[in-house]
Amino acid sequence: MLGTTRDGSVSLIELRRPERRNALDLAQCRDLHEAAAAEVEAGARVIVITGEGTSFCSGADLTGVYGDEFLHALYGMLHSFTRLPVPLIAAVNGPAIGAGTQLALACDLRVADATAKFAVPTARNGMAVDAWTMRALAAVAGGGMARRLMLAAETIDREEALRCGLADRAGDLDAALAWAQEIATLAPLTLAHNKLVLNRLVATDQDPDIEASFAACWASDDVREAALARTEKRTPVFRGR
Structure with missing residues (x-):
């Protein structure tokens, strides 16, 4: 089916x-x-x-x-x-x-x-x-x-x-x-964070899941890959980590 x-x-x-x-x-x-x-x-x-x-x-x-x-x-x-x-x-x-x-x-x-x-x-x-x-x-x-x-x-x-x-x-x-x-070429951790926030129809001031996903984005290899790609004038390759 x-x-x-x-x-x-x-x-x-x-x-x-x-x-x-x-x-x-x-x-x-x-x-x-x-x-x-x-x-x-x-x-x-x-x-x-x-x-x-x-x-x-x-x-x-x-x-x-x-x-x-x-x-x-x-x-x-x-x-x-x-x-x-x-x-x-x-x-x-x-x-x-x-x-x-x-x-x-x-x-x-x-x-x-x-x-x-x-x-x-x-x-x-x-x-x-x-x-x-x-x-x-x-x-x-x-x-x-x-x-x-x-x-x-x-x-x-x-x-x-x-x-x-x-x-x-x-x-x-x-x-x-x-x-x-x-x-699918975009940063997976960022997409996951954005989706998590957008789908929380009832917002709270502090949400541990959202805080954790936000921190994970900024601590990721992908954010460093994007910075490196900018300096090398190429498209970043995101790996979701």
Whole structure:
């Protein structure tokens, strides 16, 4: 149900349930969780997630989403993506509905093709999403758009998504992969620190994790490599240490 390929430091994870428009079931949530962690362990510096066929992800598979086991797997997967120390890019090809929009939100950046659509229509089916989803949506797309999606159950297309910030770039999978290759050349420790700070939706004055990642950047070989590269007039080669 998933396909995984690697090209250097970039890994591509593809949802492969086109007959269900890549709807998420229990097994797929667990597989996504495990696959993304495995790619980071294998050395991926950026992960791209997309869907096979004409849909990114049509939401939760409504044939069996009502149990606590599914909800635990879904939110465990989504929240784990926000904690991974590498950037994730959603290559949104077609509809990202409900859990599909949540999956795109759990990624750090979103590249949307011409057919991309976003919606969280819980008000149409009596379901609910967690507070993280709504806070993340408001942080990324703004409070007004979050209210339109959550309270009016609207669907927005790529152009609106680009205007409000829910989509970062227009483009297809190739464009997302090319962007991932560019990002993969940046300093890994810095990216991990920046992601950690950006994903802390509730800020505190003192956060030991953030303080530690900040210090690690300044103490790293990579910061010295960047200084040396400047003097040698070349592109730095970052090793994440």
